[in-house]
Amino acid sequence: ETGVTQSPTHLIKTRGQQVTLRCSSQSGHNTVSWYQQALGQGPQFIFQYYREEENGRGNFPPRFSGLQFPNYSSELNVNALELDDSALYLCASSSPTDMNTEAFFGQGTRLTVV
């Protein structure tokens, strides 16, 4: 157990719909990163939130957006879902005050877009 929890664990949505995924970070961590892991591939960085502000973004379109709350939990929102958005979405928390630190991952949310 890493202390990072994600919900829901599985989700099926229809193309064009919107989805919100949730993540609670490990105690003491104020940075949350989101990754997309398509089938057969390694996780790809979507974006990171630090103290409620976006702190870096990968190569994902604006329909991928996020939020971080004062308790450091986070949401990932995806609008206008496409079939290619089907993937495992991973949340990771870390402490940014020390660059030499590891990220702790949640179990992921498996999103299927039909």
Added chain:
Amino acid sequence: AQSVSQHNHHVILSEAASLELGCNYSYGGTVNLFWYVQYPGQHLQLLLKYFSGDPLVKGIKGFEAEFIKSKFSFNLRKPSVQWSDTAEYFCAVNWKAAGNKLTFGGGTRVLVKP
């Protein structure tokens, strides 16, 4: 763009055999290096990490990795695998200049036959 490549997509071996998984990354300055493992149905778990110091790093479950700076490599090894090592293994790199995000390789799926 910075990239991480893992040499093998699939590896099949018998119990007690030795395992070595290759990982190379592109130049981009100072790096932190990680190997993660993903057992079937479980979250990403950290096997080992390198931040600085001794380039031979020992991790959990008998795994070790060697950082060779001149070759931009961070290969994972285990002298004698067990059936329980069946999993997918990911190399990940954090380029310090790019902030606190991870770039993953495509993963290597390892099957250990009993």
